[in-house]
Amino acid sequence: MSEPERDDQREEDILGKAYDARLTKRLWSYTGDQRWKIWLAVFLLILGAGAELAGPLLTKIAIDKYIAARDWNGLVMIVFAFIAFALAATVLRWSETYLTGSAGQFIVYRLRMQVFGKLQRLSMPYYDRNPVGRLMSRVTTDVQALYELFSSGLVAILGDVVTLLGIMVVMFVISWKLALLTLSVIPVLLLVTFAFRKKVRDLYRQTRLTIAKLNSYLHENLVGMRIVQLFGREKRNFGRFDAIGSDLKHTYLRTIFYYALFFPGVELISAIAVALIVFGGGNLMLSGAVTLGTLVAFIQYVERFYRPVRDLAEKYNILQGAMAAS
DSSP states (O other), rough: OOOOHHHHHHHHHHHSSSOOOHHHHHHHHTTGHHHHHHHHHHHHHHHHHHHHHHHHHHHHHIIIIIIITTHHHHHHHHHHHHHHHHHHHHHHHHHHHHHHHHHHHHHHHHHHHHHHHHHHHHHHHHHHOHHHHHHIIIIIIHHHHHHHHHHHHHHHHHHHHHHHHHHHHHHHHHHHHHHHHHHHHEEEEEEEEHHHHHHHHHHHHHHHHHHHHHHHHHHHHHTHHHHHTTTOOOOHHHHHHHHHHHHHHHHHHHHHHHHHHHHHHHHHHHHHHHHHHOOOOOOOHHHTTOHHHHHHHHHHHHHHHHHHHHHHHHHHHHHHHHHHOO
């Protein structure tokens, strides 16, 4: 097997994976002096998630303790607390985004320089065996995919997971009965998510390989355009390029189709969860088991619970791209 074929086989093995321990460990070694920014960003992200979770809890306190008692002073105090937590969450999120973006730029700059330096040291036979289009993709597209991982991938995924766990903990503390009712739709959500992930993983693998094929064929034709015109191969080469482009188009359309199904599906599951809370929580409220503030807070928490689920689906693609690029 030739070296390009071995590269294709290795790429085929990696594509579609969202996590590879060996590659992740190697990528982490490139963080170097930027690790303190990543760890600080993680800490700020956890604080920001906690500040965002305070909103529904403050709503519950306002309804049950101050609105019901017609306590104007207490209500004003809750409003100021609500604004303060919102401002804190905004500042913390901005800081976390800036730190991860800054760290990502330093890391990919270092990586890009190392890759280019490596290319300068490779022998001429290596360039005879490997298409220039593929090598250009390594320095540009693949390095950019790694930037997405460091700037909006790993830390953001951790934030979504922390948010989900935090919401579940708060819901069980407020009312374990409503919490169990809310989480009763989770099996359906997991089933939909796993089915979506499988479809998107296969399509991502196909898309990535088709893009690589398209780039290689485009570079080959541009470099050899004199020969193409000399032998009158314009029509034949155009037909080949059209076939590859058509495959890429259809793959993207299928990906769009599954995304168009998944996100409304998550919204539907979220609406079912809210309906269950309104029905079950309404009965509990009529029997005096829960308060109106608890019911309102749960509805808000459910709406926030499914937001990270949608984000995780998008981050899954970032992880796939990073693993393939690395």
